[in-house]
Amino acid sequence: MSGQQPKRGSASQVFQPLAGDDPSTIAGYRLAAKLGAGGMGKVYLSYTPGGRPVAIKVIRPEFGEDAEFRRRFAQEVQSAQRVQGLFTAPVIDADTDGAQPWLATAYVPGPSLADAVVAHGALPVDAVLLLIAGMAEALHVIHGAGIVHRDLKPSNVLLAADGPRVIDFGIAYAADATSLTGSGVTIGTPSFMAPEQAAGRRVTPATDIFALGQVAAFASTGAPAFGEGTSHGVLYRIVHEDPDLSGVPERLMELVSRCLAKDPADRPSVAEVITLCQTANAETVLRRPEDWLPTPVAADITVRAAAPAPVQTPPPPSSAPTAGPSAAYSPTAPAAPSTPPPGYGPPVAPPPGQAPQTPPPTPYPAQAHAQAAYPTQPAQTSQSAPQYPTGPQAQAQAPTQFPGGYGYPAQAQTYTGQSGPQTVVPSPPAPEPPKRRGGKVAAIAVAAALIFGVAGVGTAYFLLKDDGKKTQSNESAKEKSNTPAGKASPSPGADDEGGTGTDPKPPVDADPEPADYTGINLTAGYHLTFADEDLHPQDGEDNNYELSYDTGGYLDAESEGGRLVLLDPGQTGSLDVCRSETRFTTNIYVDKLSKGRQICITTGTGHLALLTYQGHSPEDSPSDYMTIDVTVWRNAVG
Template structure:
């Protein structure tokens, strides 16, 4: 994955609009723009609920399909979340188990070192010393968290106003786990690898020191120390030839040459790198001024600081609002576009376009009007209107759904106040309405009595003026709808007795070996050889649980979620297979079999590395015939 800012130029080039194949949201983060793309995926701009801009890095689906990549990626993200350095972009959120893995880091408003050098040329010596010293501090906290960056290169170094930021530490380790790196997918840049990395030998923190020397050479000369060209040619020179240091400034020569030693043991430590930077700076304390970068590079930071807001075209207000909320929008990336980022709490304000009123039983026509409300966002000047003016605006915009006179029904007390709909005047007209209603009630009672006598049949009575509690459910002792239709109601159908929940059967400590299956209808649930067939659950040798048999389904419960019969009955996040590397101790899986059983699996662990067989240990609870 390349850096957050792979593009140069004006804001329209930095903040690219979302294309048709780009998602609009990632786990509740609404995406505002695309920042770039690299070998491992795409980078998007979004905002936290508090308004801080973040970079969302979405991993390519091909990597997400590789179980070993997911395992390593999870480890590296967990380690990266412990890195809290002044010169790193911290990982603040991630999902390593979803259909498409992603992580969110703090957004850094600045160009990458690669973009800055390509656009404006090599940096002055003073800026290079501050750059390398800051990167060395970043490596100190990264290595302290047990991480080797493995992909330290100019595109993974962002230039902010207060110093550099190292990003994407540890991600290359996860990429090494997938076979995709050998099938046309490029991860990393050969020009900035270390000899031991290019030769496939053990990688250590000294590997990052070699890359640090390469970055220093690139920043001070504008070219890689081992040249450019085909990947195999560059890698051969890194392993077997000396770097080209002819253009390195004299003050940087010792720093760069020592970092580029072929032998990892001969390279300086992080602390020694910082000391070399201080020595090259006339042994004075390194001070980072506000203008530590050349002015053309600093201008690129200003362009990237103007975070974009999504374009919205709300309908114009029908009339000038009497009372409106008009927020003041500060400039800069700290202002999120409305609605961006995952919500913290449900909104306390009414939905856009609806007046704020106390809850009440709606009139029949008001219910229709509410259903007809538009769903597009309202203009900010309309969004928080209250009082009679709000209703006037609503009537002006939707005259067909807001009648001038609300319909009433007996016993209803219409709303009062200046915003209430006008009601009919009391007096002679009201008395006439009362007489009509009374007459209707008398006729209704008389009609009910007539029906009582007409519907008598063989001493069995059905009273039309008595309504059952549920028209669709026959009551005990009453005739069912089917009996009334066919034979004059001479037969009755009693209510069926609710079926009791089946008694669970528990089986603990089952060691399910890869290539074996379970059949939950057996009195003794135990592993049996075979992973493909009309079974109900198999541990496939490919490393996943498989719902065998017709109609079998699996559902992975959330971490900490306590499974039960009701939970498994209501769960709908179905899949046919679940990879074992997604499971941790105590994680539970609901199984619905095609034969009608419900099963709760509790994962307890996996076979040790030195075990001659591969198996998982699970506890099983079976509710037989629970779905029928």
């Protein structure tokens, strides 16, 4: 999906009105405009309840019907929600299980790099260096979350006033799993693929570095490095021919040529890319000015910053205080009734023989505004109906007022008064003058309760005290009987009456003995069960296994409560280290691993394991497997 940028020009072209086939809401988000469409689906503008603009990306129904796409999409969204970088658009909400999957990202007011270059031409060298350095920082965070972007291209890079934003990371991986990609639906732009990606070989973070070099060439020349034309022709040139770098400025030549190396091992790392940008800029630190973009491109940012205001639905009543942007949208709130009564919920008919109750007059606007801003829950007494606001107050407080839950109408209450059961709509009753007789009776009742309460507390104290002595005696006798011969029993603790010693420490279970297994070849699509004394790979990757090597290229802790921790390079794993680590995840991509890297595994069945990665099968091997050493501590989880 190309992201948030459909067209360039005026605000009317950027923010397109909703068409007849566009939804008005997505999971409670009110849609204000359409931002664009792409191979993955459509993108809409909406707002959070606090008034922040978001881009809602609705996946095409064809993809939602593919079970493998949904599985991969859910995993990628889960990983993407951990990406919190300065140069990425964070994923803030998603639904991967609904009839039509969607995700919401922060709205970035700026054109895509593709739109900016098409409209205004190539960028100056200084802007390109700042662009590539920011994208490299974004890739550092994305790769750190275990994600390979796979579709890094100019339309997935947005130009904001304070730097670039990389979007749509990980979505192409989910699309690769669907049957649609084999039936004429193309995900990704061939002009910005890497050779290994075009040849169908293993994709790694170095794949994104190749795409980064292509983006740099496009931004500085206005044309793809491997030309344009049919997808087959472009892919052939990417795999077998050299790029056309004749128009690349001299200061960018080393950066672009190294990123476009055919062999992934010859490409620079993310850190080296940033260093190359600094060297080309003749500065040790890249400093991003506010006007880092050419003036025409900056003007496009201004157009996109003027996003349409959220439409209040339903509109507030005329007598209620005006709600701010935070009240404009209420995700997941149900629709209001067609004929709303003065209070919550539908009107309730009064009991036979009784006249309908008349709500008290509406408070002054200032009072209503204060109550809407700071709703409180009035106390209930046995002689009065529950007190809830009514009229404009009720509508102002509808999304948060209790009872009824978030956005749900409060129910009519039934209570027993002096004239029998009554059913009323919750509303604040008119104050009644105090009755002398009632006050006297209440005072007598309070006095009686205090007397019985004191008596009850005293009785309970003596009973519990006596029972405590018996329990202490029994425990003391039990401790003496369990004390080995020749050893003194522990002295009473400081909390015991008359005791002066220290509390005895409970016995600590000995750590389980480790079981070591070396040279295991774990094939993709197979799993390990750590309870097995003969630990060996078994067929299957999706059945709540303790550890599986998914064919998607990652290790997966599937058992309920299972989790993984990727230890830092050079960090030595042990039982204590695995017990203390809390950097949990449920899957780790194999392409993030280097020889000797270790992973702590906690299973939902109570075992701990330490996996040491020793290598991967060669590219010409007919089998995709990794070689690992495993140490297992069975039943080591308390």
